[in-house]
Amino acid sequence: MIKALFSGVFAALLLAGCATVASKVAGGGHDYPEARSYAVSDDASADVDAALARAAENGKRVMVVMGANWCHDSRALAGWLATERFQTLIDDKYELVFVNIGMPQQDDGHNLQIAERFGLDELPGTPNLLVLTAQGELVNADTATTWRDTASREEDAIFSELQTLADKAV
Incomplete structure (x- = not known):
């Protein structure tokens, strides 16, 4: 009985840790939605292979967000991407x-071979955001590793960059 109760409470705590925060967090003079857990x-x-296959079928780009749960910038980016505004862009243009x-x-x-696969030998911080064509070409080689300040960026600047990358010629 106690074991079953403990298992139920433990499962509930795990699920709660995967939710996103509805409120915004103040960070670096900016407010951003922060994911509690980086899926x-x-x-x-x-x-990544499945996303590339879907992108080839539907004419989208692939957005690979390489980050970690311990990183507030990774959680900030995940939080922005979960908002309605960004979700609409992702649904239209990306496989995430x-x-x-x-x-x-x-x-x-972990999983550093994925970055290497697309031409990035080093990841200097987190998160890293790789935008790929359906054929696996890295669209943003110049900016893929520059997202480690996401919590300090303005929402419109992030959105604009993702919009631009969705249509950027390779």
Whole structure:
């Protein structure tokens, strides 16, 4: 009986940790929606492959967000992407994949081969945002690793950059 009760409470706590915060968080002079948990996958490479296949079928780009739960900038980006405004853009233009990269700077990196696959040998911080064509070409090689200040960016600037990348010629 106690074991069943404990299991139920533990499961409820795990699910609660995956929700996003409805309110905004003050950060760097800006307000942003922050995801409490950065959704990750057991097989990120397969998720990227599936997104590339869907993108080829529907004429979209693939947005690969490489970040981590411990990073407030990763959670800020995930929070923005979950808002209605960004979700509309994503639904129209992108296949979205979140990839957990752990803590590479402390020799606890995960899924780093995905960045290498698309020509990024080093990820200097988190998050990193890779925009790919359906053929796997990196559209934003010049800005993919510059998202580590997302919590300080303005909503309109983030949205504008993602809009531009959705249609950028390669």
